[in-house]
Amino acid sequence: MIIYGVALLAICTLAGVIMGDLLGVLLGVKSNVGGVGIAMILLICARLWMHGRGGMTKDCEMGVGFWGAMYIPVVVAMAAQQNVVTALHGGPVAVLAAIGSVVVCGCTIALISRTNKGEPLPDEPAEPAPMAAPAGGR
Structure with a gap:
């Protein structure tokens, strides 16, 4: 399969x-x-x-x-x-694509965070203290 x-x-x-x-x-x-x-x-x-x-x-x-x-x-x-240097030398398409993708991703994250009407995530439980080794080693 x-x-x-x-x-x-x-x-x-x-x-x-x-x-x-x-x-x-x-x-x-x-x-x-x-x-x-x-x-x-x-x-x-x-x-x-x-x-x-x-x-x-x-x-x-x-x-x-x-x-x-x-x-x-x-x-x-x-x-x-x-090759980034060749891409930048080849024209502004690579630079515009990079800037555009960063802007779109940032706007998408902002939109998602503002439209989330659910409850916030609960606080993480505190981690328990590590177990101490027995004294004397025997």
Whole structure:
């Protein structure tokens, strides 16, 4: 059943790469723009959708979870290979995207925190004191 996790990851990766390439063409950049991030979002959405519809067996969910966890190091490795100087030299698109993403994330967090009408989280219980070792050692 883990093969379903691989299949879902492959479908999301292909869709994300295609959407990233199309986004790059629309922005006039000769590169994939956000394809890996789009693929991760698609993987999360597909998993939630399948889980809500009852189409996710326990083995399939474990497979998706495993490959989803393996996907994160791939994203980190791909991000480490990017050349920031070339991106800044290539035009203002990279700078605008970075500033825009920070502003959107900040506004989203502020909106969520202001619209949360639920009870605040309870205080964490105080941690018990560590057990002392017996005197004399015997």
